[in-house]
Structure formats: structure tokens, C-alpha cells
Amino acid sequence: HIKTETGCPACLKMGCRRTDCVERPLSGLFEWLGSFVGSHPVYFLVIPLLLSAVLSGGFTFLRDREDNDIELQFTPRKGPSKKARDFVKDNFPYNDSMFSADRLYAKGKFASVIAVATNSSDVLRDEAFEDIIQLNNKILNITVDNGKLGFSDLCAKASGECVTNEILEIIHYNANGTNQTSITFPVHTYRSKPLFLGSVIGGVRTDANDSVTSARALKLFYNLEDEESTAEATKAWLRAFKRIFSAERNSQALEVSYYTSKSRQEEIEIHTTDGFPLFLITYALAITFSVISCLRLDNVRNKVWMAVIGVVSTGLAVLSSFGLMLYIGVPFVITVANSPFLILGIGLNNMFVLVSDWQHTHVKDPVPRRLAHSYKEAAMSITITSLSEVLKFYIGVTSDFPSVQSFCLYTSTSIIFCYIYTLTFFGAFLALNGRREASNRHWLTCMKIPSEDPHHCSDIYSICCVGGEYDKDTGAEKKQPAGDFFKKYYGPFLVKPFVMAVVLCLYAGYLAVSVYGCLHIQQGIELYDLASDNSHVVTFHRKDRQYFSNYGPNVMIVITEEFPYWDTTKRSQLQACMEDFKRQQFVDEHIYTSWLDSYLSYGHDNHLNLDDKDVFLKNLPSFFELHPYFKQDVNLTGGSVHASRSFIQTVHIDSASTEIEMFNGLKATAGKCTAASLLVYNPAFIFYDQYSVIISSTIKNVGVFTAVMLVVSLLLIPNPLCSLWVTCSIGSVIAGVTGFMALWDVSLDSISMIIFTICIGFTVDFSAHIAYAFASSKKPSPQEKIVEALSNLGYPILQGAISTILGVSVLAVSEFHIFRTFFKIMLLVMSIGMAHGLVFIPVLLVLFTCRSDESKSEDASFIISNR
Numbered sequence: 001h002i003k004t005e006t007g008c009p010a011c012l013k014m015g016c017r018r019t020d021c022v023e024r025p026l027s028g029l030f031e032w033l034g035s036f037v038g039s040h041p042v043y044f045l046v047i048p049l050l051l052s053a054v055l056s057g058g059f060t061f062l063r064d065r066e067d068n069d070i071e072l073q074f075t076p077r078k079g080p081s082k083k084a085r086d087f088v089k090d091n092f093p094y095n096d097s098m099f100s101a102d103r104l105y106a107k108g109k110f111a112s113v114i115a116v117a118t119n120s121s122d123v124l125r126d127e128a129f130e131d132i133i134q135l136n137n138k139i140l141n142i143t144v145d146n147g148k149l150g151f152s153d154l155c156a157k158a159s160g161e162c163v164t165n166e167i168l169e170i171i172h173y174n175a176n177g178t179n180q181t182s183i184t185f186p187v188h189t190y191r192s193k194p195l196f197l198g199s200v201i202g203g204v205r206t207d208a209n210d211s212v213t214s215a216r217a218l219k220l221f222y223n224l225e226d227e228e229s230t231a232e233a234t235k236a237w238l239r240a241f242k243r244i245f246s247a248e249r250n251s252q253a254l255e256v257s258y259y260t261s262k263s264r265q266e267e268i269e270i271h272t273t274d275g276f277p278l279f280l281i282t283y284a285l286a287i288t289f290s291v292i293s294c295l296r297l298d299n300v301r302n303k304v305w306m307a308v309i310g311v312v313s314t315g316l317a318v319l320s321s322f323g324l325m326l327y328i329g330v331p332f333v334i335t336v337a338n339s340p341f342l343i344l345g346i347g348l349n350n351m352f353v354l355v356s357d358w359q360h361t362h363v364k365d366p367v368p369r370r371l372a373h374s375y376k377e378a379a380m381s382i383t384i385t386s387l388s389e390v391l392k393f394y395i396g397v398t399s400d401f402p403s404v405q406s407f408c409l410y411t412s413t414s415i416i417f418c419y420i421y422t423l424t425f426f427g428a429f430l431a432l433n434g435r436r437e438a439s440n441r442h443w444l445t446c447m448k449i450p451s452e453d454p455h456h457c458s459d460i461y462s463i464c465c466v467g468g469e470y471d472k473d474t475g476a477e478k479k480q481p482a483g484d485f486f487k488k489y490y491g492p493f494l495v496k497p498f499v500m501a502v503v504l505c506l507y508a509g510y511l512a513v514s515v516y517g518c519l520h521i522q523q524g525i526e527l528y529d530l531a532s533d534n535s536h537v538v539t540f541h542r543k544d545r546q547y548f549s550n551y552g553p554n555v556m557i558v559i560t561e562e563f564p565y566w567d568t569t570k571r572s573q574l575q576a577c578m579e580d581f582k583r584q585q586f587v588d589e590h591i592y593t594s595w596l597d598s599y600l601s602y603g604h605d606n607h608l609n610l611d612d613k614d615v616f617l618k619n620l621p622s623f624f625e626l627h628p629y630f631k632q633d634v635n636l637t638g639g640s641v642h643a644s645r646s647f648i649q650t651v652h653i654d655s656a657s658t659e660i661e662m663f664n665g666l667k668a669t670a671g672k673c674t675a676a677s678l679l680v681y682n683p684a685f686i687f688y689d690q691y692s693v694i695i696s697s698t699i700k701n702v703g704v705f706t707a708v709m710l711v712v713s714l715l716l717i718p719n720p721l722c723s724l725w726v727t728c729s730i731g732s733v734i735a736g737v738t739g740f741m742a743l744w745d746v747s748l749d750s751i752s753m754i755i756f757t758i759c760i761g762f763t764v765d766f767s768a769h770i771a772y773a774f775a776s777s778k779k780p781s782p783q784e785k786i787v788e789a790l791s792n793l794g795y796p797i798l799q800g801a802i803s804t805i806l807g808v809s810v811l812a813v814s815e816f817h818i819f820r821t822f823f824k825i826m827l828l829v830m831s832i833g834m835a836h837g838l839v840f841i842p843v844l845l846v847l848f849t850c851r852s853d854e855s856k857s858e859d860a861s862f863i864i865s866n867r
Helices: 009-014 023-039 041-065 070-074 080-091 126-140 166-173 228-247 263-270 275-293 304-328 334-358 367-398 402-438 459-465 481-494 497-519 536-548 568-582 595-605 613-618 620-626 628-633 656-672 690-716 720-743 750-760 762-776 782-813 817-847 853-865
Strands: 109-117 187-190 193-196 212-214 217-224 254-260 551-559 587-594 634-637 640-651 678-681
Touching: 023 041, 023 367, 023 402, 041 304, 041 402, 070 263, 070 402, 080 551, 080 640, 080 678, 109 126, 109 228, 109 536, 126 166, 126 217, 126 228, 126 254, 166 187, 166 193, 166 217, 217 228, 217 536, 228 254, 254 536, 263 536, 275 304, 275 334, 275 782, 304 334, 304 402, 334 367, 334 402, 334 762, 334 782, 334 817, 367 402, 367 690, 367 762, 481 497, 481 782, 481 817, 497 720, 497 817, 551 568, 551 656, 568 587, 568 640, 568 656, 587 595, 595 620, 595 628, 595 640, 613 620, 620 628, 620 634, 628 634, 628 640, 656 678, 656 690, 690 720, 690 750, 720 750, 720 762, 720 817, 750 817, 762 782, 762 817, 782 817
Parallel strands: none
Antiparallel strands: 109 217, 109 254, 187 193, 551 640, 551 678, 587 640, 634 640
């Protein structure tokens, strides 16, 4: 067979020719750029420094650009529950004189306390309850505005009186004989009206008559009016409330946790930039590892300064990109704090690849020629990964989550700067370092030193003051032990038939475990995960889950259209829909609030024919006078009922997964009702909306990135089969990361989805480097091609992976769930990606690549010679 650069005849028949119509001219362009940078390094060194200095001025706007509104940033922009809230707000406006927590369309302003009895004692009696009374009195006595305003002035009111913790009145009245007096649970009749206690008494034990025998926890609420005129005074009151607990110490009888409507937002705002100190530690670790891995015993060929400059170059990229984004007003969200760790990994990977190619050039060639050769080989590989990552992150700007959009803008811009600075700033320093090596100067002192040991000199002089050796056979620098390991031992060992068979079995096992994990991935986020571990927010919510999860949110069922409530047939159909809600697994069928049921009872008691439209509408005002709360549940306008609502009580909502199940079940039940158009709503549903888009968004991101990577690799990797394997490796790594996430108890939520989106780009880096080196190799057989690829890139890949893992390892001890999740996912991506780049993909490229008959015979002789 006659071999040509376009491939072998067998390959041509199979459609496996080299697709280098883009790769070849682009390689030539990079070759010219390398020569130009090598000839004028000072310009390319100074200009990035000046640009970074100018753009870093954007950090003066950091505080102004911080935007961590939890609802805005961490919920879908067009979530259906936001539309439901708008409908509720328009049709059932607040009645400030008749406050009802269940009827709020937003959480409002409030403070809350959970008091837990220690030593498994009863919180309703004796010392524990007396401590609660004292704490309650202290809270009610808080004053602001120089003592002019107290709780009684700022509280939410019903019928002109503050909404109080009625449970304290019930228990205090019976304080000396609670065990003889029946308090029924979860509903207790107080002042001739039912009072729901499920949300205020926790850890309850009852007898056969549903009377409380003991309880472990008590939750108190202090609801405040939500008026602009008192907004500042309300904020001051909430701050004073928090100060009580900063000075208060738990008594021997009680453990007290507190929370306010501002707590979660304040917590995330306080800690937005807490990742920066960790970033400094990460850079210190990265520099240390890079220096160690680039150390050479040769005093001339030592690459210590290249390692330092590689990290500095990445830091300049982050400084420039973040400054630019802050200048133009892109919001800085807490998730953006993860971006520098990602960019560090990309920058170090680029550095190691470029330095590795530099070491393969002829040391006696002029510096511009050496750098041109390095750029021709390395810049293409770097371009493939950088281009695919940039495109992926810019596509992520279309996400439903604003926090993802901000992250993608910051990260994609950082990758662009990292790419540019690698080819300019780092390349210029590489050229200057090359000039030093060409003059045979010491790496530390820059003084000229002999390349061979002078006679009659001490061993110390030979170690410290001699250098400049190179491989006389190849003209390149001597290979380091790690590079030799991949060329002489690892590569030939990996391509042995028995070893490749074992690798295929291992890969099959990996896929099986990954698929198993993917089928068991959990969804959902605990909102306190946005706070630090030692925050009062976390303590409060964990106590809430522990003692008050038996009863979840009270949910509105809203009829969104005019409905003939007086029509017995239609009404029966509507009531059948309501019965469907009551039969749901997470609904208590006995706790149900309905203005319509109460009105029908009112009509029966007063002998009214409510099946008649005129009678039905005429008597509504008198019913509302008797039951003023129900007036807020009916939109009675122009002589017709345009909308109305009822309430159901959810139960056993003890985790994020049960929240999802409850939320989806209620929406499905509402959708099945044919009698009327229904929607379900609770303020917490705004955050539950993320569950309906997380999986679809993640699948969309993976699909789009895979398609982009296929196009990029087909254009830039001169072999379609190699491009296909690189693309397949994306799905393989993503499956593994997702599966092992599940096995590591990492749920799929808005936080992990953001981080998962971050890490998808890394899935391709190692495989793309190996595939490009394989496709570009001039060796005749696949075995020799892969050995050469591993010899050139095995150690840089290992360096890049380890340096990134070391860099993010500091996040493992972070107090924030966001940062720890980033560490877990990044560790999985790096480990699994490295396994693909160094083990799985090399074997697959050898086994499934087109070859000529001649190359097949050469393969056989290569295998025999290496047995």
C-alpha cells in the first residue's frame, strides 16, 4: 500500500480519512504566532500585565455587584409557582387588619424560636416551660427607636390585637395541671375555634384520645407588619431580637434556636466572598505542587520559574475577567466564587502541556523556532479544550437560573483570558527562559555555568554549578523519569492484549456501577445548605426537621376561574376534586379549611337555599361578617365569584425528596380535575419549582455540550474516529460522575447542577489531549501512536489532574455546603477523567481505529517485541 498524509487506502474505503482541512492551517497559524512571540517576548509580557492592572479596577465595584437574593438567583426565572403567586396576590390581597399566616402569598416579616427540652424532658411543664415564658417576655419587651416602638407597635394584627403565641396562653393557664387538662393534638379548640398545633408543638406523645401527654419542643412565632412606613423599625426590631440570642445562653432545661425572615439572606450575603481566602491557599498549594513537579536536577533545564509563572498567568486571567465582568455590571453571586478554582485547573493543565511540548524541541534551535514548534503541537490541543469549554459556558447563559447565568459569564470570560494569557504572557516567559537556557545560564543566579563537570572540582560544585545536558540522539532535553515511565513501561504494558482485555472488563464494571448510581440519584436541596455549618440558620432548620416534620406547609388550592358554586352538580364535581387532594399520601384528610363547606353549613343552620344563585350571592356578606377570615378566600367582584381558595394540611415532609413527591403529587392532582381550573400554592413552592427543571436543564446542558464537542473535535482533530471517541468519553465520564455522586450522597439540586455544569468541561480535556496526539502521530501502528501520545502527554495529564485535586482539596474542610459539593464533584471529575485519558480511551483508540494491512502486520511485530 502507498501511504499518504490523508491516510491509508483501507482507511479511505472506510471513510476514516484525516479531516485536517481546519487543523492544518490553524496549526500553521499557531506556528507563526509562536515564532512571533519568541522573537518579541517583552511586548507579550508587558501588555497582559498592564491589561490586568487596568481591569482589576473592576473589583472596586464588588460590593455593589453582589446579588444573592435567594429567590431571584436560586429559583427558575419563569417558575410556575411565581405565576401562581402573582394570581394569588392579585385575587386575594392582604387584609392587614386580619392577619393569617396561612393566607400570605410571601413569607412576610417574622422571628421564630424553637425551644427543645433537654434530657428528654417535657417542654410543657416545670422548669423548661418557665424558661420559655421568661424568654417570651424578654422578646415582647424589645424596643427600638430610642424606646418609642415595641412589639405591640410593630406586630401583625387581627381584629386590632397582636397575633400572639396562643399555645402559651393555653399551657400557661393550665401550667399547674396540664396533665389533668386535655390539650388535643394536632387540633385544639380554644375560645370556641379550632387551633392547629401541629406547627408549634413538636416531639409530641398523645394518648388514645389524642390528648398531649408530653412534648419535646415548642416553636414560637413573632409576626410583624409588612408596611413600608415601619420597614426600618421592623429591621431594627429583628436585629435587636438577634442580639438577645447572641448574649443569651441555653438554660439547663432548654436548648434554644432562633431564626428570622432575614436570616438566610443575611447569612449568604455575609459569606459571599469567604471563598477568596481559600482561593489564596489553593494558589499556594498549586504553586508548591507545580514547582515540585517541574523541578529538574539540571541547573539550566530547571523549570521552576515556569511553574510559578503558570500559576501567576492563571491568577492574572481571573483578575482580568472578574474585573471586566464587574465593570460591565454582571451580578456577583456566591456560586461565582467557585470559578477561580476551575480556572486554576484549566490554566495549570495548559501550562503542563505547553512545557511538555517545549521539552521535545531541539535545544540548539533558535528560541523562536522552538516556541513555534511548541505552539504548533500544544496550542491546537489547548484550543480544542478551551473552545469547547467557552462555548459550553456561553450556552449556559440561557439557563433558567440567574445564578447559573452569572457563573457561566464569569467562567467563560475567565477561560478566554486564561487561553490568551497562556499563549502570550506564559509563552513570552517561556521564550525568555529559553534564551537563558540557550546561554547555559543558571536557573537561579542567571550566571553562565559549564555544561560538563570541570576537572578537580568538588561534588557540591558539580551538583550546584553545572548544567545544560541534553539527549545527543534526539537533540531534545533529556526525558524525566516520569516521561520515561510512560514511554518505556506504562505505554507498552497497556497495549498488551491481556491488559487491554482486563481494561475492557474494568470499563464494563465502571459503566455498570455508574448506571446503578444514576438510577438512584436523589433530587432536592435543603435551603439551609446555603448557610455555613455553624450558622444559627442551620441549627434552627435541623431542629425544625427533627421535631416538626410531621406537619408540612399548609397549601392553598385555588379555583382560578368563575365557578357556579350554587350548582349542585358542578359543586359535587368540585368537591370530588377536593377529596382527591385529601387522599394524597402527604395530606391529612382531617385538617381541611374551606369557606365553601363552612358556608354550606351556615346555610343549613339558617335554612337557606344555597342552590339558588341569588340566595347564594346575597347571603355571602352576612357570612363574611360572622367569619371575617373567609372573606380573604373569595374574590367577590361585580356580583360573581371570580376566584376562591381552600386549604389542605401536608404531613410527613421530612426531607427534600418528600417535598418533591408532595409537590409533584399535588400538581398532578390539580391537573386531573375537570370540574374547574385549579392551582396549588404555598410560598415554599417558589423554591420547589427548581425540581421540575433541574433534570431537564442538566440533560440539555450535557446534550448541547456533547454536540458542540463533536463539531469542535471533528474540525480540529484530524481523524473522525478519534473525534467520535472523545465525544463518547463525555457521556461516559458524565455517567460516572452522576452515578458516583449518588453513591457519595450528593443530591441533584440547583447547587450541584451549577457545579455539575462547571465540571462537564473537564470531562473532555484529558481524552481530547490524548486523542489529538494519537491522531497527529506519524507512527505507523495504533500501538506505537498511543505509546508516543502517552509518552508526550501522560505526565502532563497526571500533573494537571493532581494539581487540580490538590487545589480544590482545601474546599473539603469548608464550612459551606456549596464549596464541599464543588470539591466532591471536582474530585470525581478529575479522577474519572484521568482514568479515561490514561487508561480507557488509549485502549479504545488502539482496538477501534482504522488501519492498513501493513500497519496490522507492524502491530503484530510491535506486540511480539514487547512481550
